[in-house]
Amino acid sequence: MLDVQKTANNEMADAAPHPQEARTIRREDYRPPAWFVPEVHLDFQLGAEQTVVKSRLDVRRSKSAKYQEPLILDGDDLLPVSVRVDGESWTDWTLVEGALHLPLTGASHIVEITVEIDPSTNTQLMGLYASGGMLCTQCEAQGFRRITFFPDRPDILSRYTVRMEGSKADYPVLLCNGDKTDAGDADGGRHWAEWVDPWPKPSYLFALVAGDLVANNDSFTTRSGKEVELNIWVRDGDLPRTGHAMKALKDSMRWDEQVYGREYDLQLFNIVAVSDFNMGAMENKGLNIFNSRYILADPEVATDADFDGIEGVVAHEYFHNWSGNRVTCRDWFQLSLKEGFTVFRDQSFSADMGSQALKRIEDVRILRAAQFPEDAGPLAHPIRPESYQEISNFYTATVYNKGAEVIRMMHSLMGADRFRKGTDLYFDRHDGEAATCEDFVVAMEDGGDADLRQFRSWYETPGTPKVSARLSHDPQSGTATLNLSQQVARTGEKPEPSQMVIPLRTALLDPDSGEHEGEELLVLDKPEQSFQFEGQTEHPILSINRGFSAPIIMESSQTPEELAFLSTHDDDPFARFEAMQQLMTNYLTARVTGTPADRDIVLQAVGAALSDESIDRAFLAELILLPSEAFLGDQMVVVDPEAIHEAREKLRGKIAVQFERKFRRLYAQCTPGEFSLSAEARANRKLRNVCLAYIAGSQADDAAALASDQFADADNMTAKQGALSVLSHMEDKDRGWAFDDFYNTYRDNALVLDKWFTLQSLSQRGDTVKRVKALAGHPDFTMSNPNRVRALYGSFTANPVRFHDASGEGYRLIADMVIHLDAQNPQTAARFIPPLGRWRRYERGRAELMRTALEKIAATPDLSKDVMEQVSKSLA
Template sequence: MVDAQTAAQAPKVIRRDAYRAPEWMVPEIALDFDLDPAETRVHATLTVERNGDHDAPLRLDGDGLSPVSVRVDGVEAQGWHMDGQTLVVPLSGKAHSVETEVRIAPERNTQLEGLYASGGMLCTQCEAEGFRRITFFPDRPDVLSKYKVKLTAEKARFPILLSNGDPVGSGDLDGGRHWAEWHDPFPKPSYLFALVAGDLVANKATFTTMSGRDVELGIWVRAPDLPKTDHALHALKLSMAWDEKVYGREYDLDVFNIVAVGDFNFGAMENKGLNIFNSRYILADPDTATDWDYDAIAAVVAHEYFHNWSGNRVTCRDWFQLSLKEGFTVFRDQSFSADQGSPAVKRIEDVRGLRASQFQEDAGPLAHPVRPDEYMEISNFYTATIYNKGAELIRMMSTILGPENFRKATDLYFRRFDGTAATCEDFVLCMEEASGIDLSQFRRWYSQAGTPRVKARLEHAQNGGRAVLSLSQSVPPTPGQPSKEPMVLPLKVKLFGEKTGKPLTSERLVLLSDPSEEIVFEDIAERPVLSINRGFSAPVIVESDRDAADLAFLSAHDDDPFARYEAMQQLMLDTIVGAVRSGKGDHGAVIEAVRNTLADDRLDSAFTAEAVLLPSESFVGDQLAVVDPDAIFRAREALRRDLGRELEHEWRLAYEAARANRFELSPAAKGARRLKSVALSYIAASGAPDAASLAFLQFEKADNMTDRQGALTTLAGGTSDKRVAALDIFYQRYSDNPLVLDKWFQTQALSARDDTPETVEDLARHRDFTLGNPNRVRSLIGAFSVNQRAFHHASGRGYRFLADQLIALDKINPQTAAKLIPPLGRWRRFDSLRAEKMRAELQRIVDTPGLSKDMFEQASKSLD
């Protein structure tokens, strides 16, 4: 528990209901940077205007800054002082020009917030509150300014100088220095400011907008990485065209630049006209990037570009509204990705991710609404709830409104709030106004945490031909919300005939808004089988009375691809959970269902690969009152083994069919590679004597990283001597490529081997491991913490390891450290011995002197 002394030292809690409009606005800001890694001078000129009738002084946020000078209207300011980290300047009248100058040291900035050095370049990350580490400013999203930025630096060291907006001038200076000036004509909050200075080259192209304007596109990287940028550039052009077609949104500046950075806390950042990306979401070629990497790059490029309207042109009033931009934009990038390949497979991937991260978040101590009510550190709310559940809210509204009304509503939203800072409520009001649909009750999705549970029971009176679907809903208690009101749940349902396999009804959208409801279907001549929550139309947990035969039937006959996949997953899940509880497993139904799926040549390979994968160990654990990692592992491995043995012939046929597949990025080729790796893993699970040789041959002969990584993953989980050889070859081949080396660390951290905890401890001492790079931290520490069996080793060594690493990391990069706390926070779900050990490590973290507010908030809440 958190003691009284520790609680007294806790950071201040920020509450949504305490919001007040800014006392001063800043219509314009001019920034002059004299850039140097050791000491950068920042001169800021703010045009400030009093907002409302008050006499409050100007308060400018800072973080680690000391003013060198403060001037008002051209003369030295009088009476200014520091209130903690805040610069306070007394002002009379309505408008002034306020100048400040500070000195900062980018090369000593290990937090990677504000202006910092990475790989020989200088770059920024200002969301959420990094701008206050660069200069004094009212650093809040509802203060929108037009920016003029001048950058000066040593030309040989930093030949490229980039910032937001469009370039307006550049030139050389004495002493080998040069300058560049950028103007952004669109008002933006400070979190969207960006600059980059470095020795970079660009992959350039031109995009012609729907109104006929030419936009110069550039993806800036280190020279050796230039050949790996074509895919990202292509994805950018596709994104721009898609946003015009689907949402009518045209790009508004003359240039659009992206820079790839090796050290970055996030995936990417949507700064206006100058997106800064984690290099893992830009760089790709067949030898170093998997198909997953290629898809992720396209999705993240699209996401950040789509922010130009859903986040930049219309931004958030305050950080409690974060899902206004992130949830909406995730929905947009998911829709884009679905249009580029298989919508069914994309939906499966999105839901799998939602269940793995957000459902667990909703069920734990860090559960919070999509629009939170309070926080200590805003960076802790960049969560799956804000992003992924937020996207599901937009998807549900789109389903309820229908495509035509939804487009009318988004047009209204963009038109009404262009150039302003809006709220989630503003968005929902536009949905209502454009469609005429009352969403009053739907708003509970924004204010109530927790994953709704739906119970479904279907009864059929054979004589009368009537079927009655009984539905009920409940939302479990979450921290601070012990009781919940009924939600609006858009559930797509359909009935199929058990004998004929044909649809008995058309698909119906049921809006479940009461605690319980009955849906009547007339003229049902044969026993119906229920297909429910088709397409995952609502982010809920469904508990139904469907038995194994019903699920196997749906896995073969349902005409909704997601529902077909879901039926197979539920059949597998029920089988594994039953084995965990009873110690015995009846695998016959699953084996036959998988056999039928593999034999169905109407299915594309990508869907088949997803459908035959077993639910993850952590997802199985979510179904149990008390998680038993060892029992879950044994039950799941037994089913894998039997599937491998009983269907070995089918797996080999699938493998051979894809063996000759050469690298290309078509959906068919990617699907074949995916099924090939899944088939290989099942052949290995069968215990086939040639499995390791087959995997090693694939590893050696692969012409792409997808096949090579798939083979390495199979070998890394086994005991063959070829495992060590493959890991050594992989390391030697890619030791100078940080992104690929991350895969080497991650593959071992996720291994199912008994000695994985020891292996991970050794890897943390490896010469190529560093806490200074977020990607490397996530590849080892983050991956290990989600390896359920290894992390939850009964000795508690996994918990000690994670706590040790997080305490050390907190001193370097609190944001990255805090995001790795949640696995420890699930202690309530485990047996008493494990729970005690997990809580002890959380307490040790909380008791650590000098703990950041990022870590304190996450660890203390996880203890409560």
């Protein structure tokens, strides 16, 4: 993807630039295409080691283009076998930095190009590649140029007709975008299929799959009465694990009709599960290609979180049919136009399918774990970036998750009805177009009768706003005054006052009853603002940013007593959770910095939650969880991982000892019955695992035996993984037995084996770095599968106390891995730079070691631009 080459008539002097000299692409430099390609015909002669691709492009010069501008067709590691223009052989072409330049006169032409590619050597997993005996594609963002020469940009919308031919024995199933229009047998044991996609689409949405697959076949009847054939294609043995994904697809189709009025627009919808995949899934028109981890599930191999992930990702990719496909991006700077909007849609869908409160907690936890650090580090960027060198580096938490929060704020400001009117106008106005973020906002304004001019600053401002809240009370007048101020911190700069539009759901709770007179939506749109509330006979308790209505850092003067009160009485579930988290966070950060703090009030709040029998068990499990070590580090000016780990473990141990009897009672009460995905059954499994972890934290003599028994008796992966996670940190002999048993049971299931690698990488044992190195040499470890790489090395970077070992061994381990992986899969390798790139946040010794690791990567010859861009920004 994302050298001097000999052409038919000359030697090219324009070699591709060295990664250190990679060209920076800027949003301000966008120019409309000089040529359009309304029709594309592709012919594939498929083979794992040689695939011949013949393209027939109907190219038409833009009326606004200069007449002398050549036709430029992007290519990556391609060499044309033949080039024809209007039926005649054409030799007047050159290759410049991989792109094919044809100096054509006239307004329109038919250009035919033949290339040969080798899918078996495509380790980047971009373009057409081989995976487990099948052929498949990934074209977003710039993978299509690895298949054939083409103007590979999202504002070129074309109708595709595709003919595929291959060995009937090797590839009995031939799939492409759109609807299949014809098929038949060919000579030599081969067969062919022809597909036509009637909807114009950019090249990044092209998809092709050929393999020995079977389908879970179903159908869905749209609201207009059209029956759509649904297929989820997998390898034969995986078919029984596709039921949950099929249900999620049908639920998604129904929900999109009901909530957004969007109906599916083809006769056929195909999904294919692929083992080797850089991303989670891809929304190619009518043929979604998925990482198999987001399709395959049953209770034995998938946790409740896996089931949720499948539901959310299936929904996300289906919703892209409108928010991404029918209306696509004009250029890659507009990526959040489709991704932020669609993440908001899939979050809303999942909340409607399950628990609104739990889903919001999950979404905010992910935002704070991934996006807030991004906003505070050297890779910070707005949700609509201004420049890039490698677009794959901008598939980030900022574009996706913060982008979703921006859409959520629009929904809060406008209300559901006006928001729907805005989206209806957006889809109608821009159907079949490549649009911009401005187009979306204008449609929301026009359709929803809203003024979002000032709100647009969210699209161009990096950094997380900090809001300071101070509540005062005048007992004589019965008036409470809320004083708010806002700042935005640029990376490495002093925070400055800002005028972001920040919607804050707010309520004032009675300090005796915990009740309030109603929630208000306050809009902070100035550097400082005051809001007054009458009729407050006593000093109320402030509940602000309820439901996390804005993606901000809230700084308030709330006392531990007030936070404890909110954690018990607030009627907004997220606000209640947030108060408990803030209470624990304040105590732990104080302990790390040596500031006096009252532990008893934290214990009292936890005790009150454990004694409240009205609390849903799944919510209780979230409420009593301690903040993560990574999150605690984000709250500190200088991060000391060892000190954070020690303080957190001490508090966890104290809670575990003080409430051990309650944890044991709840653990027994949550004993599972027959497996079910009902809310009650899932809540019991969730709370039971949390209680087990706390019992282990009490250092009880029987903790290892209890975890071992749960592991041995479990009939589902949620319980089994929960027990194994507890055992992973222990020295007990049962740990080794359990991990061996898990491996021997699931060694032939790649997705479950990923869990085996992950749990060992997350272990807090002192030998974890040594164990990770050993696992890298395990026969079942491979660098060619991104899931396996993420399971071992990605999990290790999420293990603060071991990744940040004071020796620096963890940093060196990741640096060496990145250098090795970059040569075969730059996109995946680049994902490992951000954990090292936050070196300035750490105490001096670790900071120097992290920087040294980055410098080692930067000094590597022939480094990809994916990795070099991330490293150079991290060191700047």
